[in-house]
Amino acid sequence: MSDFAALAQALAVVVQDYTPSFTPHPLPPGPVNDSSPINLDFNNLTSELSKIATSIKAVNQAATNLDSQIQAVDAKVRQIGLSVTTAMSSGASIPIPAGFSLAETRFFAIPGCYNQTVNNNLVSFQLTLDTNGKVTYDVPNSDSRFNVVTGVALSRQGGW
Numbered sequence: 001m002s003d004f005a006a007l008a009q010a011l012a013v014v015v016q017d018y019t020p021s022f023t024p025h026p027l028p029p030g031p032v033n034d035s036s037p038i039n040l041d042f043n044n045l046t047s048e049l050s051k052i053a054t055s056i057k058a059v060n061q062a063a064t065n066l067d068s069q070i071q072a073v074d075a076k077v078r079q080i081g082l083s084v085t086t087a088m089s090s091g092a093s094i095p096i097p098a099g100f101s102l103a104e105t106r107f108f109a110i111p112g113c114y115n116q117t118v119n120n121n122l123v124s125f126q127l128t129l130d131t132n133g134k135v136t137y138d139v140p141n142s143d144s145r146f147n148v149v150t151g152v153a154l155s156r157q158g159g160w
Contacts (some may be wrong), residue, residue, distance in 0.1 A: 004046065
């Protein structure tokens with residue numbers, strides 16, 4: 001269940017649990033005592049305000065729980081960095097995501113498109129990637145304008 005669904009569910013429970021029950025009585029003429037309608041109304045009103053306060057506390061607690069969950073998710077998301085570079089030339093390096101170090105980063109290179117045939121013969125595609133993110137590829141006897149590599153750098157605070 002998402003954080004927002006949990007909050008909506010908590011709010012629905014609070015709304016369901018609160019049913020106004022206070023009905024005021026007209027003020028009677030004469031003295032006021034413990035059993036007079038005005039004192040009964042005051043006691044009922046106090047009870048009603050107590051229910052409202054309990055409902056507000058429940059909503060506040062749900063919002064507080066949601067906020068702490070959002071902060072926890074945000075902290076985890078900030079621990080990951082991603083860099084994607086398309087149409088890389090041979091010899092180019094995949095950039096490390098901002099705020100991360102080489103030691104915290106893993107690199108991936110993906111051949112996207114290359115000239116597959118030369119004089120109707122299949123050719124090999126040689127792709128290498130070093131630990132520093134440098135991409136090197138070679139397609140012998142092909143037009144390098146048609147060779148495309150995508151580089152990806154994935155970083156995590158503290159390393160993998």
